[in-house]
Amino acid sequence: MITAKNCVARLSRYKSALNRFKTLGFVKVFSDNLADAVGATSSQVRKDFSVFGISGSKRGGYKIDELIEKINNILGKNEVQQVIIVGAGNIGSALMNFKGFEKEGMKIVACFDTDPTKVNRLGNIQVLPIEELKSFVLNNKIKIGIIAVPDNAAPGVMEALLEAGIKGVLNFAPIQLKAPEECVVNNVNIESELENVIYYVNALQKSRKT
Amino acid sequence: MITAKNCVARLSRYKSALNRFKTLGFVKVFSDNLADAVGATSSQVRKDFSVFGISGSKRGGYKIDELIEKINNILGKNEVQQVIIVGAGNIGSALMNFKGFEKEGMKIVACFDTDPTKVNRLGNIQVLPIEELKSFVLNNKIKIGIIAVPDNAAPGVMEALLEAGIKGVLNFAPIQLKAPEECVVNNVNIESELENVIYYVNALQKSRKT
DNA sequence: TAGATTGTTAATCGATTAACAATC
DNA sequence: TAGATTGTTAATCGATTAACAATC
Numbered sequence: 001m002i003t004a005k006n007c008v009a010r011l012s013r014y015k016s017a018l019n020r021f022k023t024l025g026f027v028k029v030f031s032d033n034l035a036d037a038v039g040a041t042s043s044q045v046r047k048d049f050s051v052f053g054i055s056g057s058k059r060g061g062y063k064i065d066e067l068i069e070k071i072n073n074i075l076g077k078n079e080v081q082q083v084i085i086v087g088a089g090n091i092g093s094a095l096m097n098f099k100g101f102e103k104e105g106m107k108i109v110a111c112f113d114t115d116p117t118k119v120n121r122l123g124n125i126q127v128l129p130i131e132e133l134k135s136f137v138l139n140n141k142i143k144i145g146i147i148a149v150p151d152n153a154a155p156g157v158m159e160a161l162l163e164a165g166i167k168g169v170l171n172f173a174p175i176q177l178k179a180p181e182e183c184v185v186n187n188v189n190i191e192s193e194l195e196n197v198i199y200y201v202n203a204l205q206k207s208r209k210t
Numbered sequence: 211m212i213t214a215k216n217c218v219a220r221l222s223r224y225k226s227a228l229n230r231f232k233t234l235g236f237v238k239v240f241s242d243n244l245a246d247a248v249g250a251t252s253s254q255v256r257k258d259f260s261v262f263g264i265s266g267s268k269r270g271g272y273k274i275d276e277l278i279e280k281i282n283n284i285l286g287k288n289e290v291q292q293v294i295i296v297g298a299g300n301i302g303s304a305l306m307n308f309k310g311f312e313k314e315g316m317k318i319v320a321c322f323d324t325d326p327t328k329v330n331r332l333g334n335i336q337v338l339p340i341e342e343l344k345s346f347v348l349n350n351k352i353k354i355g356i357i358a359v360p361d362n363a364a365p366g367v368m369e370a371l372l373e374a375g376i377k378g379v380l381n382f383a384p385i386q387l388k389a390p391e392e393c394v395v396n397n398v399n400i401e402s403e404l405e406n407v408i409y410y411v412n413a414l415q416k417s418r419k420t
Numbered sequence: 421t422a423g424a425t426t427g428t429t430a431a432t433c434g435a436t437t438a439a440c441a442a443t444c
Numbered sequence: 445t446a447g448a449t450t451g452t453t454a455a456t457c458g459a460t461t462a463a464c465a466a467t468c
Contacts (some may be wrong), residue, residue, distance in 0.1 A: 057450075
């Protein structure tokens with residue numbers, strides 16, 4: 001990996017904070033403002049920007065519009081990113097209807113499922129049989145896929161995506177998926193995120209007692 | 211924070227790996243097996259266990275059943291954790307129907323929404339008006355809440371949860387929520403996770419070209 | 421026993437923060 | 445100009461890894 005993952009994640013956060021600042025009518029920000037907005041230090045904001053070659057003006061801070069523009073470029077927002085989903089269950093369906101992606105220039109173009117009863121070629125976003133995955137990915141030059149299937153099905157889906165030539169995967173199955181170097185995998189484990197909260201709530205209560 | 215967040219997250223991963231090992235008929239594991247399963251080093255596995263006071267037997271590794279038991283205790287699995295959701299939109303509804311929580315001893319007991327048309331007292335999991343949030347939380351001694359509302363509504367919901375006495379929050383709104391020390395917040399930003407994948411796919415392609 | 425694995429300490433690595441010269 | 449903020453380097457902090465004595 002070229003750039004630290006946290007660093008890119010913070011870039012996303014800066015961007016949403018900047019959009020909020022813009023809504024409030026701000027025109028420029030200082031590293032200090034951004035730091036407050038995302039819960040970081042001003043040093044970190046400036047360091048992150050320097051990593052990505054973003055510069056402001058000394059004494060004048062950063063112009064919000066320019067900053068958003070630059071961050072969007074870095075995050076690949078100059079073109080709409082076409083994304084497919086595998087798995088039309090709870091999570092998959094929610095993501096199909098999720099407004100957040102569209103707003104960020106990411107478009108779900110199709111969903112795939114093994115269950116024939118879930119296939120639907122008439123909807124706003126088609127649900128297709130898994131057999132059509134490879135041809136669809138090739139024909140439409142899709143690079144990004146989301147896995148939203150149960151954990152036992154996930155490794156198989158990963159293989160199918162790799163074989164179809166997918167270059168990046170966001171995985172919601174509660175299993176750590178691996179891929180060869182040429183494919184990026186980001187595992188999001190919702191159960192584990194909730195377990196995390198529960199752990200700290202309990203830990204906090206225990207430490208309170210002593 | 212008492213223990214590093216990554217450390218707790220890995221604990222969750224060890225647990226699911228252990229469950230898979232168990233399904234395969236294994237009775238004991240070595241730190242090396244677990245490391246392979248979750249993509250860590252054996253040093254790290256043993257270090258993590260030592261942080262939580264988990265010990266195995268030299269030469270004999272760890273008994274899977276005991277290990278699962280111990281990890282479950284640490285993660286608060288000795289009792290079913292009751293959780294509420296705020297927001298019955300796409301994400302909120304998916305989480306209500308999500309099987310993954312139940313399997314892990316976490317139970318969604320109610321959902322709250324401002325939209326009266328979404329209220330439903332007859333379903334398997336009730337959807338209640340947001341006005342009933344506080345009394346429900348108090349009456350049922352709920353400690354954990356999930357936020358699944360748009361970003362502009364999220365800070366208000368956070369306040370309402372705090373006022374109701376919630377001690378831990380898992381936030382899916384794309385905004386970094388803050389809370390006083392006595393409340394734990396874990397922010398999961400799905401858009402940002404996908405952006406992350408896109409960034410690395412692009413970065414990889416660029417580095418390939420040079 | 422000999423060999424393999426744990427548990428822990430020390431070394432390394434990377435990420436965050438502090439500090440400050442440059443400069444608007 | 446004087447004061448404030450950037451950009452960057454050095455210092456600090458924390459997390460991961462390597463190494464190895466203890467021991468089953």
